[in-house]
Amino acid sequence: MNNQNITKVIVAGEGGQGVQSIAHILTKAAFAAGLNVSFLPNYGVEQRGGVSLGFIQFGKGIIGFPKFSQADILLVMRDRAIERTKRYIGSNTLYIYDSDLIKADQLSDIYVQKLPISATSTANQKLDPKVFNIILLGAIVAECGLIKDKFIESEIDNNFADKYKIKPQFKYLNKKAFEIGKKLTKEVYR
Amino acid sequence: MDEPRYPKCVNQKSKPSNFCPGCGYGIILKTLGQVIDEMEIAPRTVMAVDIGCNLLAWDYFKLDTIQTHHGRVTPLTVGYKKAKKDSVMIGIAGDGGLYAIGLQGFLHAAHRDDPVMIIGVNNTIYAMTGGQLAPTSLPYQVTDSSPEGKFTYDKPIFGPELTKDWANKKAYLARGSVLNVPQLKQIIKKAIERQIEGHFSFIEILSFCPTNWKTDAKQTIELTENLEKVFKTGVINE
Amino acid sequence: MPEKKELLTGNDVVLKAAVLAGANYFAGYPITPSTEIMSGWAKLAARDKTLEFLQTEDEIAAGMATIGGLLAGKKAWTVTAGVGHVLIQDPMVLAETLSLPFVMYVGQRGGPSTGTVIYSQQELNLARYGGNSEGLRVVYAPSNIQELFEITQKAFHTAWRYRIPTIILGDGYLTKTLSPVDTSKALPQEKAEPYFLNGEVKNLRNCFSREDELAEHLNILFAKYAAMSRQIVESESYKTNDAKVVVFAWGTVGFAAKVAVTNLRKNGKRVGLFRPITMRPFDDKSAIKAVKKANKILIAESSGGQFGRIVRETLSQTTKAEYTRLYKPAEGITPEEIEEKLSEML
Structure with missing residues (x-):
């Protein structure tokens, strides 16, 4: 029961942005990779809109509680979610955000390592606006380094299987988006 | 052969009856018992009573019975029937139990067309608690909680008529009176048949309560005849 | 059966465990965070004719209908939370005085009042002593999703073995969390028997005329509870x-x-x-x-x-x-x- 062996991720955004999709893909891929895993969705009473959070934990250690105090990786997809997620930031938290939807000065009082990813503009220009969240998922996976790409890719395909039947090109677009997400992460550090 | 004093399905051991002298429940239960005998359905009949004077009927019959809580007889009746579809399920409640605290469950059973039979006894007051205002009380009626005829409603609730809007077209809805036993017997029989056919059935029975009405025998009959003028007896939905 | 880990939410787990325990009748009313159990049951019942389902007009009706199901010998159960849990304590005390095997899962949410739809441990008093109760019921508290699977099954066993209302007291975190569970192990169960229409006339009462009559009834219930407690108490x-x-x-x-x-x-x-x-x-x-x-x-x-x-x-x-x-x-x-x-x- 060593908590150091567990990676803690929070995905935060607005309802409809695909917060739950990212969380499910990550959770199922970690499960397929043979890790312990837990995903707790967290939202208000409204069925649509509002801030949506996902608490995901995975790793070789034992997961003690579905919620946690500090995230290792915090992905914020919309400015509305900034305030709600502040309490989960610790000194070692990596703050990933969509730099097209959130400006750096909105995060001026957040003093942790930040990783801006221009997911929305990249998706719009190179792929399809809908796959911006898969770019962000790519950033999380590149950072935590615990789950092999094949597990993620397979869970992306499972998650969107129904959509592929109508628009088969999304299989390719998602794959590309995932690759771009990982690539953008490396570029920021360069 | 002489007709038996009590129907066969009545539990003789439960005598003497717990009802007040002159209460209308004796007539209602005896008539119900005769129908159960005639239809030969006792071995598959279950009865649930509400809370109110009807709870005193909990051991009146040699049938499986259960006392529920105030206003809760309908959902329990519905729940049992759903689990035991070849049974005949009868629920009895007063005007308070059915039209006040239990109205929600009662109307929704009608709406779903649950195949149960509900009997609602209307004596225009809450009798067990000492004669308070009921949804069926008449305008200006003096009760324990409407002294001097104040705090009453503009008009009483007309149960079967109200239920007609909610119920399936095939539901059986009627009103009888303890003053007209042949008609009462007929509508009870019809209501049980309709349940067996798979539909909701409900009869309201006008009854008297000399204890709380504070009436002698003559006044009791007169008052009940008066009620028959306000609450029209007969079939409301065939 | 070999270990079979599946990725499930707590709601899925409760449903799976109940079916495995022989549950065949459900009456309920939707309330977050437990609604998915009811709608999950509705989907099962739509395919399987042996499962009965009734969506009632409120939780009091849900509990009363559940009691109706039990009397007919069904392994009936229900699910609720928060203010729904408040309402269902009315039928719960009826089950208590009649010693009925009423099984209920509760997903605690924030309170008082509507509170949050998320999580709390604030329904403990209510589960233990809700209604005009003497606490003559069993309340199980699972601590994680694996235990939730075992305890839900155990609750049905305890309820029918000892004829006692039994609550599985979970919470919104437990039922909303998605995590791996081994669902291969089925616990032993008791057979359900009908109370009514079984050849012997029964008149069930919850209302007594005299103090000493009720006292006598309660003494029996308390003695039964004490004897049962020694068998089932767990920590x-x-x-x-x-x-x-x-x-x-x-x-x-x-x-x-x-x-x-x-x-x-x-x-x-x-x-x-x-x-x-x-x-x-x-x-x-x-x-x-x-x-x-x-x-x-x-x-x-x-x-x-x-x-x-x-x-x-x-x-x-x-x-x-x-x-x-x-x-x-x-x-x-x-x-x-x-x-x-x-x-x-x-």
């Missing part, structure tokens, strides 16, 4: 033998506390955990034993002290240990927070 005492500081916690917080204790033990700290599994009856004996060596007690719970009052009453005659409270009404408590608190106390 976990974890590393308490030499513990100087013992944390008392239940449900999901109980599991968080176990992780905290494990971590501190690795550094040689003499800490332990007492976690009740049956919240009613309560395992007084084991609780008293768990604090034999302790000079400090931490009570951790997601309520303003509902559990703490039980603990302090249970231990009042036997320990002089000092109490520290970690009360977070309607908020989660993580292993890290408990570890930090315990470290401060050492």
Whole structure:
């Protein structure tokens, strides 16, 4: 029961942005990779809109509680979610955000390592606006380094299987988006 | 052969009856018992009573019975029937139990067309608690909680008529009176048949309560005849 | 059967366990965070003719209909939460006085009132003594999703074996969380028998005319409860033998506390955990034993002290240990927070 062996991720955004999709893909891929895993969705009473959070934990250690105090990786997809997620930031938290939807000065009082990813503009220009969240998922996976790409890719395909039947090109677009997400992460550090 | 004093399905051991002298429940239960005998359905009949004077009927019959809580007889009746579809399920409640605290469950059973039979006894007051205002009380009626005829409603609730809007077209809805036993017997029989056919059935029975009405025998009959003028007896939905 | 781990939510797990335990009748009313169990059942019942389903107009009706199902010999159950749990205590006390095997899962949400739809441990008093109750029911508290699977099955067994209303007291975190569970193990079950139309006339009453009549009825129920309690009372005492500081916690917080204790033990700290599994009856004996060596007690719970009052009453005659409270009404408590608190106390 060593908590150091567990990676803690929070995905935060607005309802409809695909917060739950990212969380499910990550959770199922970690499960397929043979890790312990837990995903707790967290939202208000409204069925649509509002801030949506996902608490995901995975790793070789034992997961003690579905919620946690500090995230290792915090992905914020919309400015509305900034305030709600502040309490989960610790000194070692990596703050990933969509730099097209959130400006750096909105995060001026957040003093942790930040990783801006221009997911929305990249998706719009190179792929399809809908796959911006898969770019962000790519950033999380590149950072935590615990789950092999094949597990993620397979869970992306499972998650969107129904959509592929109508628009088969999304299989390719998602794959590309995932690759771009990982690539953008490396570029920021360069 | 002489007709038996009590129907066969009545539990003789439960005598003497717990009802007040002159209460209308004796007539209602005896008539119900005769129908159960005639239809030969006792071995598959279950009865649930509400809370109110009807709870005193909990051991009146040699049938499986259960006392529920105030206003809760309908959902329990519905729940049992759903689990035991070849049974005949009868629920009895007063005007308070059915039209006040239990109205929600009662109307929704009608709406779903649950195949149960509900009997609602209307004596225009809450009798067990000492004669308070009921949804069926008449305008200006003096009760324990409407002294001097104040705090009453503009008009009483007309149960079967109200239920007609909610119920399936095939539901059986009627009103009888303890003053007209042949008609009462007929509508009870019809209501049980309709349940067996798979539909909701409900009869309201006008009854008297000399204890709380504070009436002698003559006044009791007169008052009940008066009620028959306000609450029209007969079939409301065939 | 070999171990078969599936990725499931707590709601899926409750449903799977109930079906495995032979549940064949469900009446309920939607309320977050437990709604998915009802709609999950509706989907099963749409395919399987042996399963009955009734969506009622409110929770009182749900409970009364469930009782109707039990009387006909169905393994009937229901699910609720929060203010729905308040309403369903009305039929619950009917089941209590009639000793009916009423099984109910409760997903605690924040309160008072509508509170949140998320999580709390604030429905403990209600589960144990809700309604005009004498607490003649069994309340199980699973601490994680694996236990949820086993305890849900066990609840059906206890209910029918002892003919006693039985509550599985979960919470929104437990049922909304998606995590791996082994669902291969089926626990033994009792056969359901009809109360009515079984050849012997029964008149079931909950209303008595005289005080002494009711007293006689209650004496029988209390004696039966005491005898049953010895058979089913359950708790976990974890590393308490030499513990100087013992944390008392239940449900999901109980599991968080176990992780905290494990971590501190690795550094040689003499800490332990007492976690009740049956919240009613309560395992007084084991609780008293768990604090034999302790000079400090931490009570951790997601309520303003509902559990703490039980603990302090249970231990009042036997320990002089000092109490520290970690009360977070309607908020989660993580292993890290408990570890930090315990470290401060050492």
